[in-house]
Amino acid sequence: MHRLLFALDPETAHERTLDLLALWSERGPLLEAPARCLRVEDPRLRVEAWGLSFPNPLGLAAGMDKDARALGAWWALGFGFAEVGTLTPRPQEGNPRPRLFRLLEDRALINRMGFNNRGAQAAAERLARFRERGLAFPVGVNLGKNRDTPLERAAEDYLEALRVLEPYGDYFVLNVSSPNTPGLRTLQEGPFLDELLARLRPATAKPLLLKVAPDLSPEALDQVVALSLKHRLQGLVAVNTTLSREGLRSPLAREAGGLSGRPLKGRALEVLRHLAQAPLTLVSVGGVEGPEDVWERLKAGARLVQVYTGFVYGGPLFPRRTLKGLLRLMEAEGVRALRELWA
Template sequence: MHRFLFALDPEAAHGLVLGFLAFWSERGPLLEVPARLLRVEDPRFRVEAFGVSFPNPLGLAAGMDKDARALGAWWALGFGFAEVGTLTPRPQEGNPRPRLFRLPEDRALINRMGFNNRGAREAATRLGRFRKRGLPLPVGINLGKNRDTPLEQAAEDYLKALRLLEPFGDYFVLNVSSPNTPGLRALQEGPFLDELLARLRPATKKPLLLKVAPDLSPKALDEVLALAKKHRLQGLVAVNTTLAREGLKSSLAGEAGGLSGRPLNRRALEVLRHLAEGAEGLALVSVGGVETPLDLWERLKAGASLVQVYTGFVYGGPLFPRRLLKGLLSLMAAEGVSRLEDLTR
């Protein structure tokens, strides 16, 4: 099956898999048997971050299930939480195709999707149905602005999406760091970010996080930290995809868009360690290049409360979460860690 999917256009393969998982997710009894086989349930994994309890620290990153179509499947496959989106207040098509590229020689992807999604209102309806089913999967919601909204009016877009989705998320992430929406990364800069957070923070009592780019300098990261503390955010998600292309082998390395996967591993860990030095009460969610149990373990030891995967799951397949969590148990035992809560506190 993996070979067949990798013979298809990447976006077509993604649509096929997501369609199957969405169908599976809507049929509750069909989730129970695979969940018993695939989920690694262990009380040693339980962690709490920004007031939310997570059955394990491994989550699905935003971008895989933009419209919250397959939440039941993510639970059955073993994830401790899932982040949906990026969702914008109005539906939008995103950038022209082709816009998603595999780089198998580098275990990487390049995407320039451009926040394609069916809009916050449709996602709210779907999330409401999921909540009624009572599956124990914490859900984060990643928010963005529509492409045609000027930066000066961006806060209104984030507010509109937040108001529609606020009842359904366990936490919310402001995506100001995607490289695929023109000008969006300017929202990470001091004046824009200060105004955005001043508008958004009072709009919800639920945990509010900010997703940052891997391409920020140490000084810029420190400025983000300072503003996150000033506006009483609960955490940071680090990192988004990168514009860097150093050391790639693939002939597709020159494609425009954000790079994810193995080449991002080192930079994601560097950013995490830098942020952890000054986090002081902010929870850190690490994402970028996580492929092995050791990668997961390193992120947790470096200060992450939670860790997300995307590209590693694309290449690793449906058993990927189970392999990572089984391996994590072995690493915890080898280092004498009886429960993750002691490590992430």
Template sequence: MHRLLFALDPEEAHELTLRVLSLWSERGPLLEVPARLLRVEDPRLQVEALGLRFPNPLGLAAGMDKDARALGAWWALGFGFAEVGTLTPRPQEGNPRPRLFRLVEDRALINRMGFNNRGAEEVARRLWRFRERGLAFPVGVNLGKNRDTPLERAAEDYLRALQALEPYGDYFVLNVSSPNTPGLRTLQEGPFLDELLSQLRPATPKPLLLKVAPDLSWEALDQVVELCRKHGLEGLVAVNTTLERPGLQSPWAREAGGLSGRPLKGKALEVLRHLSRVEGLTLVSVGGVEGPEDVWERLKLGARLVQVYTGLVYGGPLFPRRVLKGLLKLMEAEGVRRLEEVWPPIP
């Protein structure tokens, strides 16, 4: 099945996958019985972060299931949490197709989706239905602005989306770093970000994080960190996709959009190392995660949680199980009994 999906257009394959997983998600026992075989339930993998308990540190990154269609399936496949979105207050179609490209030679993707989603209110209803099932599965919600909303009114969009979704998310992420909405990355700049966080932080008592671009200078990243600390945010998701094209082999390499997957790995690690000296912020690492060694390296660098998207596309449905089994072996090899032994406490 996984090979057949690669014969389809990338976005058609993505949509077919979500349809199948959405149907599976609603099937009760047909979901829970396979979950007993697929999920790696081991107390050594548990993570306490953001005031929440995660059954393991491996999460699904935003963008894979924007509209919260298959949360039950992500739980059954073994993820420790999932992040839905990016969600905007009003539904929008996103950018024209084609807008998703597989760079197989590079184990990468380029996307210019443009925040295509069904809107905050519809997804709020889906999250409510998922919560009614009672699964112990943390869900993050990634928020953005509509394409036609001017930058000076961006905070209104984030606030509207947050208000609609606030009862149902366990944590929230402000996406100010996607390269596919014109002008959005301007919101990472000091004055814009200061104003945005001043309005959003008081709007929820739940954990609020910021997702940052890999293309920021160290000075700009340090300024982002200081503003997050000033406004009392709980963490950073590092990193979003990149506009750089480092040594790609694929014929799709010149396509516009954000690059993810293996070519992003080096930059994601550089940013994580830079951020690892920051106190008081929970770090969520994403970008170029392909196996248990990648997860282990990031946890040892200070990430509390690790997310994957492109690695799952290439790794297939058994990817979470393989990663978590491999992570346990790496822990055993280094004499680590629980993941909490790897990190110093967050002040």
């Protein structure tokens, strides 16, 4: 089945997969029975962050399930949490197709989706239904602005999306680092970010995080940290997709958009190690392909680790294989539980 999906256009494959997973998510016992075989339930993997309990540190990154359609399936496949979105206050179509490309030679993706989503209200309704099921599965919500909203009014979009979704998310992430919405990355700059955080932080008592780009200089990363601490954010998600094309072999490398997957691995780890000097809870994402990457990120200072492209290439058993492998690595190094890393 995984091979068959790779024979399809990437976005068509994504849509068909999500349709199936969304259908499966609504199937109650037909979801829970396979979950007993797929999920790796082991107290050694438990992670505590922001007052939330995560059954394991491996999460699904934003972008895979923008509209919160398949949350039950992500739980059943073995993820410890999922982040939905990016969600904007109003529905939007995103950029014209084609806008998603597989770089097979590089085990990478390029996307220029442009925050295509059905809007905050539709996602809030799905999240409310998911909450009624009572699964112990933290869900983060990634927030963005609509494409046609001017930068000077961006905070209004984030505030409106947060207002609609605030009752249903366990934590919230401000996406100011996607390269596919014109001008969005300007919001990472000092004056814009300072104003945005000043308005957003008082709007929720729930954990609020910021997603940062991998293309920022060390000085710019330090400024992001300083403003995050100033406005009492609970953490950072590092990193988003990159505009760099260094070292790529695929003929599709010239496509515009954000690059994710294996080529981002080194830079994601570099940014993580730089940010780990700050007293913020870090979520690492970018180039995660298996248990060795998860273990390396946890030891480098991440509390949680997310995957997107590695899951696309790794298939539905990726979470189980990765968590089983993580337990073996922990045993080899004499780590009895992940909490020992942060004691």
